Amino acid sequence: MRSLCNKQGSKTICRLCLISLLYVQYVTAQAQYCQKPTDAQTNNPNAPPFPNLPSSFQTRIEAAIIDKNYTMSGEEYFDNPNNQASLSLMRSGAIYKLIFDYANDQLFYVQPDQACVVHNLTNDDNNLLFGLSFIKGLPHVFTTSGVLHFAKKFGEQYIGKTQIRGVYVDHWRTCMYWSAVKANFTLDYYFTDQNWVTAAGWPQIPVRAEVTGVMIQSDGTTYKIHHYYDYTDFRAAVYADHTVFETPSGVVCPGRKQTRMIPQLNQAFIYREEIIGTGGVQEVDVYYDDNYSLLRYDFRPSGQWPYGNNDAAAEIHDFNTGVAYAIDKALQNCSIIPIQNGSFDSTINVTKSLSTNAFVMRMKTPKQIFYLDSNFTFEGQRFARGLLCDVFISNRSDFSLGGFMYAAVLEYYFLAMSQTSANNDGNTNPGGSDIPIQLIVTLPTVPQTITYMFYDFDQENPELTVFDISPCFSGADTISFKLTFYGTYDAPVRVYKQLFLFETLNAVAAATGASPLRITSPQFYFQDDKAFFVATLVDAAPVLAKFKQIPGMVLQNHNDISYTSISSAQDCASYCYTNTNFTCLSFDYCPTSQICSLSRYGQDDGKTLATNAQCSHYLKTINMNSKPEVPLQTAWMNLKNNVTKGAVQITINFPNKNMQYTASDVSNAITTGQSRNPSAVSTLNQFQLLNNKVVPNYDDLILTGLSVDDCAASCVTEDAFVCSSFEYDYNSGTCYLSHIHPDETPKLIKNQNGFDLYIRDYTAKFSKIAGTTVLSNSDTIYQNIYDENQCAKLCVDYNGFNCKSFDFCTDIGTCFLGKTHYYDAPQVNIKSDLLCNHWSRNYMDDFKKKARYQIPLVNNRIVSGIDASQCAKLCVQEETFSCASFNYCGNLTECRLTTNSIKGGQVIAQSNAYCDLYTRQSFPDGTAYTPNPSKYYKTKPTKSGYTGGSMAGLAIGMIILGIIAAFAGLMIYLKVAHKTTDDVAIQFKRHFNDETDG
Ligand SMILES: *[C@@H]1O[C@H](CO)[C@@H](O)[C@H](O)[C@H]1NC(C)=O
Numbered sequence: 001m002r003s004l005c006n007k008q009g010s011k012t013i014c015r016l017c018l019i020s021l022l023y024v025q026y027v028t029a030q031a032q033y034c035q036k037p038t039d040a041q042t043n044n045p046n047a048p049p050f051p052n053l054p055s056s057f058q059t060r061i062e063a064a065i066i067d068k069n070y071t072m073s074g075e076e077y078f079d080n081p082n083n084q085a086s087l088s089l090m091r092s093g094a095i096y097k098l099i100f101d102y103a104n105d106q107l108f109y110v111q112p113d114q115a116c117v118v119h120n121l122t123n124d125d126n127n128l129l130f131g132l133s134f135i136k137g138l139p140h141v142f143t144t145s146g147v148l149h150f151a152k153k154f155g156e157q158y159i160g161k162t163q164i165r166g167v168y169v170d171h172w173r174t175c176m177y178w179s180a181v182k183a184n185f186t187l188d189y190y191f192t193d194q195n196w197v198t199a200a201g202w203p204q205i206p207v208r209a210e211v212t213g214v215m216i217q218s219d220g221t222t223y224k225i226h227h228y229y230d231y232t233d234f235r236a237a238v239y240a241d242h243t244v245f246e247t248p249s250g251v252v253c254p255g256r257k258q259t260r261m262i263p264q265l266n267q268a269f270i271y272r273e274e275i276i277g278t279g280g281v282q283e284v285d286v287y288y289d290d291n292y293s294l295l296r297y298d299f300r301p302s303g304q305w306p307y308g309n310n311d312a313a314a315e316i317h318d319f320n321t322g323v324a325y326a327i328d329k330a331l332q333n334c335s336i337i338p339i340q341n342g343s344f345d346s347t348i349n350v351t352k353s354l355s356t357n358a359f360v361m362r363m364k365t366p367k368q369i370f371y372l373d374s375n376f377t378f379e380g381q382r383f384a385r386g387l388l389c390d391v392f393i394s395n396r397s398d399f400s401l402g403g404f405m406y407a408a409v410l411e412y413y414f415l416a417m418s419q420t421s422a423n424n425d426g427n428t429n430p431g432g433s434d435i436p437i438q439l440i441v442t443l444p445t446v447p448q449t450i451t452y453m454f455y456d457f458d459q460e461n462p463e464l465t466v467f468d469i470s471p472c473f474s475g476a477d478t479i480s481f482k483l484t485f486y487g488t489y490d491a492p493v494r495v496y497k498q499l500f501l502f503e504t505l506n507a508v509a510a511a512t513g514a515s516p517l518r519i520t521s522p523q524f525y526f527q528d529d530k531a532f533f534v535a536t537l538v539d540a541a542p543v544l545a546k547f548k549q550i551p552g553m554v555l556q557n558h559n560d561i562s563y564t565s566i567s568s569a570q571d572c573a574s575y576c577y578t579n580t581n582f583t584c585l586s587f588d589y590c591p592t593s594q595i596c597s598l599s600r601y602g603q604d605d606g607k608t609l610a611t612n613a614q615c616s617h618y619l620k621t622i623n624m625n626s627k628p629e630v631p632l633q634t635a636w637m638n639l640k641n642n643v644t645k646g647a648v649q650i651t652i653n654f655p656n657k658n659m660q661y662t663a664s665d666v667s668n669a670i671t672t673g674q675s676r677n678p679s680a681v682s683t684l685n686q687f688q689l690l691n692n693k694v695v696p697n698y699d700d701l702i703l704t705g706l707s708v709d710d711c712a713a714s715c716v717t718e719d720a721f722v723c724s725s726f727e728y729d730y731n732s733g734t735c736y737l738s739h740i741h742p743d744e745t746p747k748l749i750k751n752q753n754g755f756d757l758y759i760r761d762y763t764a765k766f767s768k769i770a771g772t773t774v775l776s777n778s779d780t781i782y783q784n785i786y787d788e789n790q791c792a793k794l795c796v797d798y799n800g801f802n803c804k805s806f807d808f809c810t811d812i813g814t815c816f817l818g819k820t821h822y823y824d825a826p827q828v829n830i831k832s833d834l835l836c837n838h839w840s841r842n843y844m845d846d847f848k849k850k851a852r853y854q855i856p857l858v859n860n861r862i863v864s865g866i867d868a869s870q871c872a873k874l875c876v877q878e879e880t881f882s883c884a885s886f887n888y889c890g891n892l893t894e895c896r897l898t899t900n901s902i903k904g905g906q907v908i909a910q911s912n913a914y915c916d917l918y919t920r921q922s923f924p925d926g927t928a929y930t931p932n933p934s935k936y937y938k939t940k941p942t943k944s945g946y947t948g949g950s951m952a953g954l955a956i957g958m959i960i961l962g963i964i965a966a967f968a969g970l971m972i973y974l975k976v977a978h979k980t981t982d983d984v985a986i987q988f989k990r991h992f993n994d995e996t997d998g
Pocket of ligand 1: 067068069
């Protein structure tokens with residue numbers, strides 16, 4: 001071969017490599033059989049120009065081997081620009097394949113039985129020309145480096161024009177003498193006439209070659225040979241796909257140059273995969289972290305235990321403890337179970353394939369998880385999903401599926417070194433080429449083929465929050481806590497937030513003695529001089545979840561300790577788990593006899609177990625001497641102790657220095673929003689929003705897991721301190737309540753992206769009467785107040801009296817506080833002033849709300865079609881009875897006033913999905929409410945000593961009384977008939993009463 005080719009740089013390729021399908025037997029030099037053409041014949045002036053072949057082509061050839069009575073067909077592919085060529089031959093139904101790997105100087109012969117032989121192209125002339133032992137049954141394949149090459153070497157004789165298969169052709173003849181084998185024969189070859197329009201569009205293509213000669217066989221007798229080679233479907237490019245240049249899938253070529261070793265994987269990675277089997281495709285997301293011995297995979301179960309439905313699931317495996325957390329992502333249900341033997345592929349009937357959980361990966365080392373510990377042979381380069389890949393192949397006898405071992409052929413496709421991968425995760429590993437692209441597992445005995453497609457393969461540590469087992473624990477099984485690190489946290493330091501989080505998580509795990517998995521929902525955040533780590537510590541998984549149950553079986557001859565009167569398998573598991581005499585790896589428990597037998601023996605080899613219907617065998621999933629997990633309270637105590645000792649430290653490696661931070665404070669005085677009441681978004685209306693702002697260092701309470709409106713509701717209902725503002729971190733859903741009202745100290749407000757600052761708006765507690773003053777003669781006056789909200793806050797916070805209203809006059813920046821409600825104010829005080837607004841406390845303010853409750857209906861009065869605040873107003877204004885509380889039922893917009901109250905213990909509230917209970921706390925004057933209907937509506941004894949102003953007011957009031965009196969009967973009728981009350985009438989009466997108070 002090589003001798004027939006031109007050298008081209010370092011890569012030798014056959015430039016004119018018409019891999020002609022010529023079958024040449026041992027042709028000896030029959031001296032006179034064939035004459036070389038004379039110079040005159042070679043240089044015939046009438047000859048057409050000698051044909052040229054395209055640099056890439058493909059063609060079909062049919063060879064009639066007349067002397068042996070058979071036909072053989074073949075396909076040739078030649079791709080000079082890409083340095084590759086191949087030839088496949090079909091004879092008697094069997095296909096032989098030759099692949100020329102010029103880049104690596106190799107030639108592969110693949111037999112019909114898929115056996116492969118590798119030869120060095122450089123040394124392969126004889127093999128190539130005269131055949132290989134394994135294809136001895138065939139006439140020897142003769143790949144000249146082209147008919148033309150021979151012709152040029154031996155000189156061509158132009159014979160003339162003729163017709164072959166009806167095609168006009170030029171006939172050439174070469175008398176070949178081949179010194180290497182001392183053979184000669186006549187080669188007649190026909191190329192299309194220059195004027196013939198070929199299908200390929202290329203002029204002068206081969207149509208036929210004919211070989212006639214004599215060979216001497218090994219016994220010395222002569223043998224005549226005569227072959228025809230007809231070329232059809234010649235194309236001036238390779239139209240077939242690249243697989244024609246690849247050794248077939250699943251074929252190992254022993255001795256093939258190992259141009260790449262099987263790639264190694266990092267200790268952590270993330271990927272998605274599609275598992276393709278006969279039934280369809282299953283998608284799985286995998287997060288793997290060998291450093292933490294954690295793995296999560298998200299998939300869709302098919303109703304198998306423990307899922308029982310088809311909801312998308314996330315299963316988190318903690319290989320520190322052998323426990324799996326099976327989380328239904330839709331319902332957020334969690335089952336804590338032992339990691340199943342064979343892990344993902346448990347409960348699989350292989351033949352059912354993809355209706356099941358066929359899954360190849362097992363949590364072992366990265367090598368094992370991908371079965372890279374097999375003895376892989378390089379299988380060459382092939383394309384997968386359009387990516388050039390290096391393919392590795394291995395035969396394994398221990399492929400585990402559905403708890404059984406199978407013989408399997410694994411073909412691994414890794415991204416070729418020449419390709420790059422740019423991932424979008426993390427910043428330490430931009431990609432590289434150690435990227436698995438595809439794994440094909442063929443189980444010949446089943447038979448079945450499963451293809452694993454890997455996508456988004458990133459060799460990055462998964463975000464720690466990925467391993468979130470918080471749905472598996474709640475209430476008393478959790479402790480939320482906050483660690484404080486004092487220090488200086490300026491912008492350059494804050495860049496390292498993730499590192500702080502990661503390091504603290506490790507430090508906390510070490511300090512508690514718990515698996516890092518148990519530090520759930522970790523967050524880290526900074527203030528100028530403090531940093532906080534907030535997380536929830538969860539309890540250890542139940543001990544029994546660390547053992548795999550094998551029902552109806554017991555261990556024979558390996559019982560090391562037995563206990564009697566053990567009432568549950570859980571208790572027996574605890575004995576095994578905490579056993580100090582020896583490492584207990586398994587136990588038998590028999591519920592009927594209550595016998596618990598512990599054993600050092602932990603093999604699941606199926607030999608040592610005997611049937612016993614009364615008992616179960618339990619095998620530790622992690623076959624090692626793992627320390628018992630610390631219980632929640634112990635872990636929490638450990639953490640507190642370690643913080644007190646200053647032992648919870650983290651070291652952050654900054655580019656130019658290492659800094660150590662010590663946790664100096666730990667507190668569980670934070671609540672998580674697990675059992676909060678739903679609250680209305682409208683609560684947010686009471687807050688003024690400043691985007692991307694915070695007030696650092698003034699957090700009085702941190703709440704996690706709240707929505708922004710729930711955060712607002714928490715602020716409004718906070719009892720322990722006056723919550724005046726809150727910050728909300730949209731990234732983590734964390735809510736920071738503060739007593740600081742940033743309006744008062746605006747310089748405390750700092751910029752911080754991702755945080756919104758909500759400042760409580762006190763005007764929300766008041767109703768506005770625009771362009772009006774009521775309190776101009778109040779002696780509680782604040783000046784230099786610049787907004788109504790601030791004035792409202794002064795009223796709310798004022799201690800001198802119960803502030804029920806205020807006036808705010810914008811132009812003079814003056815805030816007047818008043819004791820009376822607008823409706824109770826002397827009419828004479830109500831003045832029009834366009835530059836001032838009057839605000840009176842909402843009636844609702846006199847009530848305390850108990851959401852989703854009602855009290856037994858005492859139907860003093862029911863009004864429909866109004867809102868809750870109108871209902872409050874009706875209650876306050878009710879004259880015919882003393883309204884002590886009301887139910888407001890949102891579904892019916894129904895207001896139910898009643899004399900009953902939970903306050904005096906008259907009735908007990910009952911939960912109700914649609915109604916809220918409002919219990920009256922005070923009268924509008926701020927005095928505590930007592931069930932005394934006469935308080936407001938019976939004339940009080942008048943006080944002596946009217947002031948001038950109030951006399952004037954009284955005088956006007958009396959006039960109004962005179963006007964109104966005529967209508968009084970009508971008014972009373974309307975009220976009794978439960979019609980809308982009339983403010984005018986109330987004004988008059990309140991006016992009168994208040995005037996007497998004033
Ligand atoms: C090929 O077939 C012809 C015709 O049947 C027969 O005469 C000849 O002997 C055969 N040759 C071989 C090698 O079998």
